Amino acid sequence: MSTNATSSKPVRVRFAPSPTGDLHVGNIRTALFDWAYARHTGGAFIFRIEDTDRERVTDEYIAAAIDTLRWLGLGWDEGPEVGGEFGPYLQSQRLDIYAEWAQKFLDQKDAYHCYCSSEELEAVREAQRAANVAPGYNGHCRDLTSEQIAAYQAEGRKPVVRMRMPEGSTTFTDLIRGDVSFDHNFVPDFVLVRADGSPLYTLAVAVDDVMMKVTHVLRGEDLLSSTPRQIRVYQAMGVAPEDFPAFAHLPFVMGQDNAKLSKRNGEVSIAWYRDAGYLPEAICNYLALLGWSPGEDREEVTMKELTELFTVERVHSSPARFDMKKLEAINGDKIRALSAEEFFNRALPFLTRAEIISGTEAEIALVKQALPIIQERIATLSEIPPMLKFLFVKEFAVDADSLPKIADEQSRKVLATALERLTPLTDWNHSSIETALRSALIEEMGLKPRIAFGAVRIAVTGSHISPPLFESMELLGQSASLARISASL
RNA sequence: GGCCCCGUCGUCUAGUGGCCUAGGACUCUGGCUUCUCAAGCCAGCUACGAGGGUUCGAAUCCCUUCGGGGCUACCA
Incomplete structure (x- = not known):
């Protein structure tokens, strides 16, 4: 089967992170593109928290994610704190919805109970690897007889709910990569509901995108191969192919040298950049250039221009490496472009936090006079305190090396x-x-x-x-x- | 291993068959300016992974190959 991405419905884009840690550079790039696309099309930007794995997602991380998005200026139309017609927007608060759909799939025979234990499954995979065949669920519980089921239940086994993948293949049009096709031989039956009754991403993501009337799914490339499973759920939900959301899988943002972005090569947490004196608009401008370009030899864009210029067609498919040096250069440009008043507003917290000033009127007045002479000499706001320190120190002493x-x-x-x-x-x-x-x-x-x-x-x-x-x-x-x-x- | 995605300067990119002896930005190097540091200005280095096709003509189309990445969970 195949899907067509064309649609005349109002655009609805969602950013749906799973906050298992601080939002990082890659997450934010995705959020930025989601936001920019929604704003560009005049559609809605939906912020949804994917916390179906409560073992890994914490309330602190959720709060931090909300805070980070706000700080960056990526305001959402529906989601945590603002609500919306299709809420709640925390998946952990939508458990009954997923349970209903799972039951429906069971009733329709699209899904079935699987009694295999983790150990048994692992043994199967082990054997498959040894035999050099495609690893994956072997369909053991697909067509259990009532006697077999009774026997498993008598053993006290708790089943998971597994989706039945039919014969054939799934083809969909990725807005960035074109037609992508997966043979179902390589898409094994997948789990929708855990043995404890809690839903998995595979269920929740598809159900929510449909229920929230999402029209465009712009997300990381790592989710590309999970798309056939998502489409399978749409089908089981009875959604017509023309109502499937359009997919666009964004290229990765990688670290300085090798592969993954990590603490070693460039800090990953956006909170770190905030503390280091990077401007949100500089971060967004730089991140926008990772995988996208406004063309015409242009580099500098304001948030407003980004929403005007951003199209998925101009997003390209190859991964980008994160370059701190360039971020710094853009940050310096943005700082120089600040009005005196704006620069003061941004600078003040850094001076007080570094305890250079306590905030008296005389200090504030002096800071206001001093800022203009350093504005063009810094690349990050954290350079301000050491540069102005000499004006405020109580016990002055010449640096040892000077x-x-x-x-x-x-x-x-x-x-x-x-x-x-x-x-x-x-x-x-x-x-x-x-x-x-x-x-x-x-x-x-x-x-x-x-x-x-x-x-x-x-x-x-x-x-x-x-x-x-x-x-x-x-x-x-x-x-x-x-x-x-x-x-x- | 299998499936899928990707491949232009060190890095981010422009480029959709002729405008490309490949343009811009960051970095780096040299210079100018200069009260230091910056900023600014000028100049320079460096790229179409490789091999085959198609075509009058290919970075752009096709094939192969090599390389990188993702997925292959009762994570997302």
């Missing part, structure tokens, strides 16, 4: 001269400071600017790397600046 650089005779002379010429300055601002120092150190002493200003920089900011010197001194103020120069003599 200290030797101002210990020589020439530096001491430079600092002494600077102190002497800066002390009488009555109008303390960056241009008057620059004028005074240039005439004293460059013109009169004949020094190279980098040598002369370098010494002053270290004495005043404590490091040989700092924001622009004269602006820094203006912000620090005359008395503090002079005190530091004097202290280093």
Whole structure:
């Protein structure tokens, strides 16, 4: 059989993670594409939690997933916290629905009880591997007699519910990969309900997509080969082929060097990126470029432009490697593009969390003046505290590695001269400071600017790397600046 | 092993038979600018996995091959 993906129904896309851990880069890329597609088509974005495996999914992870999506700006139209017509959106709250369908499949003989134990199943697989044949359920319990069933029940065995895969094959049109076909010889009868009565992903995902009227399933490539099973459930539910959702299997996002994305090569948890000072719009922009491209040699897109430009046709089929360097570059671009007010809003939490400032009015005012001179020099927000630290420290001290650089005779002379010429300055601002120092150190002493200003920089900011010197001194103020120069003599 | 998916610079990509002696971005290298660090500007390095076809013409179509990945659970 085959399905046709064309549909004129209003688009409904879902992002349905199974929160067995923090949402990671790959999950988010999928969420982003789901969201962008829904927004592009004017359809609904549905957020559903697949927590049928309560052994692995925790409430903390669910809460974290909700939080992460919100932080990224991927708002949903239906789902946790916002509700919706087709809720609940947590699968663990829909157990009765799955049980009803499973019973219906049983009644229709589309499914059957399987009494095989895990050990027996494993033994079968072992034998299949040894015989070099396709491993998979062998259909042992497909047509049990009532005597056999009675015997198993007498043994106290609890059966699982297994879906019967008919002879033939399943072909569906993947929006990204074209027609994909699976021979049922390689799609064994699969389990819908565990022995304890709880549903499996294979049941819940298909039932929910139908019940929630999902029209487009954009998900990871790893689910590609489970699609025939999902389609089998649609059929058992009595859904007409033209009402099946369209599928699009997104390519993987892989780690820096080899295969899987892991802690080693680039952090996987989005929470980590938030703490490291990455902007949500930068993460989304970068992730959008993994497996998709707006074309026309374009790289930079806003969230709004992404929704306007995004189409599944432009998603390609090969996996992409995650490159932290490029994310950083985009993050720097986005930071530079921020308005002064926005930049302040984003920067403030990093300064307070690093305990550089406590939040007094005077501190806030100084921060607002200082931010513009560092905005173009950082790639992540976490670079702000170390860069502005010199303006706020109570106990100032020159960095250990910079200290030797101002210990020589020439530096001491430079600092002494600077102190002497800066002390009488009555109008303390960056241009008057620059004028005074240039005439004293460059013109009169004949020094190279980098040598002369370098010494002053270290004495005043404590490091040989700092924001622009004269602006820094203006912000620090005359008395503090002079005190530091004097202290280093 | 079987089934399925994938294969353009180091990385992300543009490219849908001639506009490609393959373009952009990140990285890297060199230079300019410069009070440090950045930013900015300029230049450079490096790619169609391989082999066969089809065609006047192929990165683009077909076949084979090699390589990578996924699935093969009472995970999702």
